[in-house]
Structures are given as structure tokens and as C-alpha cells.
Amino acid sequence: MNYNLIDLRLFVAVAEQKNLTKGAEIVFLAPSSASHRIKQLESHLETQLLVREPRGVSLTKAGEIVLRHAKRALATLEQMQSELYPFTDSMQTHVKLWANTNAIHTYLPDDLGRFLELHSHVKLILEEHGSEEIAEAVAKGDIEIGIVAEQDLNSEVILYPYKRDRLVLVVQSKHVLAGSASIKFIQVVDFPFVILNEGSAIHTFTMNKAAVINKPLNIRAQVKSFDAVCRMVSSNVGVAMVPYDSVCQLNELDLSIIEIDETWSKRDLMICINKHKELGSLATQLLNHLTNRYFEQKTPETDGMLLI
Incomplete structure (x- = not known):
């Protein structure tokens, strides 16, 4: 049987959040689409994986088995990708990140340390700028990814949650x-x-x-x-x-x-990317890693596995 990686990531997210809507948010799917994908997965496996409850979902025995193996499979794929970097000449090996003062002096050191530990080949260029300047640079395409304070920013950027603060x-x-x-x-x-x-x-x-x-x-x-x-x-x-x-x-x-x-x-920190440009592979992995930290998925099996 062929397994869809998006479905596996979705199932892991829903199972760990014990909530379909929250799990769908993590993998950037609408709840209706997520529900349909879960039902399709259950249909293909010919068994129920989740029990729908008034305040969320819980795993069946079969669901627990699928969760264990799905996390293992996704972790293996992530490790494979990391190990292949040195052998791929065309692969991007550096990423530029701009962030505001708050992010640089509080959360980013630990989160970026974890990312660089997982990707030892990566070189990171981190610069401190104001939120409006960061959003403008992302909109112009000067940088791929930035971390800003939530506010009325450039309409040409998309925001993802990073940290709640004030x-x-x-x-x-x-x-x-x-x-x-x-x-x-x-x-x-x-x-x-x-x-x-x-x-x-x-x-x-x-x-x-x-x-x-x-x-x-x-x-x-x-x-x-x-x-x-x-x-x-x-x-x-x-x-x-x-x-x-x-x-x-x-x-x-x-x-x-x-x-x-x-x-x-109220200065919630947000990750911003360009609305019209596709992220490079490395920037995508960094985005996934940082958004995963927002949802407190801090195990080696779940960090940075939204997109491969």
C-alpha cells in the first residue's frame, strides 16, 4: 500500500494535539480537508484510527500502532534528507533570517540551536531589524523568511505563528x-x-x-x-x-x-514569508521547525517534519 506523507503528518499532528482542528492548523490544512483525509486513511487501512469525542479525538488501538510507525517513518525520512545534503552540490547550504529584537534576545537562540544541531551543514545568517523593515525585505524578495511582531504589516507577506508574548x-x-x-x-x-x-x-x-x-x-x-x-x-x-x-x-x-x-x-511574534514566491528547501525546513516550536512539538521525531 502507498502512504501519502501529508496524510501521515496530518495524522501525527491530530493524534498529538488530540484535536482535529489544531492538528489541521499545524500542517496548514482546512479542518474539512483534514477530516476527509483522515477518513480516507481509515478507509485504506480498513480500520478506525480515531474516536471522535465532544472535546477532541482519542486514538484507537490501531491508531496507536499507526502513530508509532508514522512518527518513526517521518523521522527516518527527515534523517535521510539531512544525511544527503553533503552529496548534493546544488543544495542550498545557507539561509538568511531577519528577526526583531524580542525574538533574537529571547526565543531564537534555543530554537535555532536545535535547528542547526539537526542540520550541521547549514550556515545561518541572522540579522536584527525592525518588524516593518523585515516585512518589506521579505515582500521585495531580499530575504526568504523573517520574524516580526504581529501588527498591520505589508500585504505581500503571509504570517505564521511563532511565539505568544507581550x-x-x-x-x-x-x-x-x-x-x-x-x-x-x-x-x-x-x-x-x-x-x-x-x-x-x-x-x-x-x-x-x-x-x-x-x-x-x-x-x-x-x-x-x-x-x-x-x-x-x-x-x-x-x-x-x-x-x-x-x-x-x-x-x-x-x-x-x-x-x-x-x-x-500585545506583540505576538510571527514568521513572515513572501506571498508570491516559493520558499527554497532550506527556508522551508526552517519555517517548519519554527512553527513546530509554536505548537510545542519538541521531540526529534516531530521537529521540522511538516514538509520534506
């Missing part, structure tokens, strides 16, 4: 604002700020938001990393606006986290 205000725990549940940006712009160095995407973003409300930002200190920003705030040098995930694990610091009551503070 900007928050951090202050020293004895600061006059400490303990506030939320605050407007205009209420804090006059306080001394600690911020990343000029040229960073979030530096430009913060300065632009201050300019919109006709307020000059009172910059007390500029540093190179979010960790350094938070440590300066902990020493009461000033306040800072940082991604939540860059501060939530710094429990040893004397900080108070305050929600920013602005629509632009």
Missing part, C-alpha cells in the same frame, strides 16, 4: 509604580528609562511610541541585553519596557511587572 513595564519593587496592575504608556514616559542600545529594533519602537504622544523619552541608561536592562531596573536606575518572557524567569531580581494598557503592547 511588552510589559518593569520597575524596582519599591518604585512608586510598583504593584500597579496596568498602566498607560503616557503615564510612565516621563520616568527615567533603561533601554537597549540605539539601533536595536525595540529602541526604535519605543522612541516612535513616545514621539506619537509628543513626549521625549527620558533615557537614563542604554545597555546591550534585556537581562542587563532588568538588572539595571532592579538597581533602581529607571523603568523599562521589555517582553514578558525576558523578565518572567528572573525571580532573583527585585522587580515588579506591570501590564501596559495599550493595543500595541
Whole structure:
């Protein structure tokens, strides 16, 4: 019997998510199409693989067997492709990725480290830029893939989810604002700020938001990393606006986290690609790897296996 790789990837995604709709999203299929493919797979195998339940799906005994072998088969194909790279002269061996400050300073190091571990032949060129600049470069075809903050961007790009995050205000725990549940940006712009160095995407973003409300930002200190920003705030040098995930694990610091009551503070990170151009093989694998991380499929058997 011939097996369709898309069907196998879909089945693995649905089984691991225990939900048809979520599984369909992972492999970029409509729920109706996914349901039809699952039914066809069951018909070809002449056995039921999934039990449809009010809040999702569960595996039958036969489904558990198919899941085990499907994951093994897909992992083997991924490994085969990786091992063949050195013998294929025409194969792309480098990929250029542009990302905003948040992504580079928080999530990307671990995710890209895992990708490069799986693809030891690959050379990665990573550059930091603002979200609008990244989207424009992708739309022009200057780069294949970028990571941006979710917002109204160039209509010539397609967005895929990467990470959920938001900007928050951090202050020293004895600061006059400490303990506030939320605050407007205009209420804090006059306080001394600690911020990343000029040229960073979030530096430009913060300065632009201050300019919109006709307020000059009172910059007390500029540093190179979010960790350094938070440590300066902990020493009461000033306040800072940082991604939540860059501060939530710094429990040893004397900080108070305050929600920013602005629509632009919700800064989900998205992967963007050109709407009209087909990705190269390597960029496709990187896209799949990063979107898989969004759905927390972090095993060697499931990373980077949406498209082969």
C-alpha cells in the first residue's frame, strides 16, 4: 500500500494535539480537508484510527500502532534528507533570517540551536531589524523568511505563528509604580528609562511610541541585553519596557511587572514569508521547525517534519 506523507503528518499532528482542528492548523490544512483525509486513511487501512469525542479525538488501538510507525517513518525520512545534503552540490547550504529584537534576545537562540544541531551543514545568517523593515525585505524578495511582531504589516507577506508574548513595564519593587496592575504608556514616559542600545529594533519602537504622544523619552541608561536592562531596573536606575518572557524567569531580581494598557503592547511574534514566491528547501525546513516550536512539538521525531 502507498502512504501519502501529508496524510501521515496530518495524522501525527491530530493524534498529538488530540484535536482535529489544531492538528489541521499545524500542517496548514482546512479542518474539512483534514477530516476527509483522515477518513480516507481509515478507509485504506480498513480500520478506525480515531474516536471522535465532544472535546477532541482519542486514538484507537490501531491508531496507536499507526502513530508509532508514522512518527518513526517521518523521522527516518527527515534523517535521510539531512544525511544527503553533503552529496548534493546544488543544495542550498545557507539561509538568511531577519528577526526583531524580542525574538533574537529571547526565543531564537534555543530554537535555532536545535535547528542547526539537526542540520550541521547549514550556515545561518541572522540579522536584527525592525518588524516593518523585515516585512518589506521579505515582500521585495531580499530575504526568504523573517520574524516580526504581529501588527498591520505589508500585504505581500503571509504570517505564521511563532511565539505568544507581550511588552510589559518593569520597575524596582519599591518604585512608586510598583504593584500597579496596568498602566498607560503616557503615564510612565516621563520616568527615567533603561533601554537597549540605539539601533536595536525595540529602541526604535519605543522612541516612535513616545514621539506619537509628543513626549521625549527620558533615557537614563542604554545597555546591550534585556537581562542587563532588568538588572539595571532592579538597581533602581529607571523603568523599562521589555517582553514578558525576558523578565518572567528572573525571580532573583527585585522587580515588579506591570501590564501596559495599550493595543500595541500585545506583540505576538510571527514568521513572515513572501506571498508570491516559493520558499527554497532550506527556508522551508526552517519555517517548519519554527512553527513546530509554536505548537510545542519538541521531540526529534516531530521537529521540522511538516514538509520534506
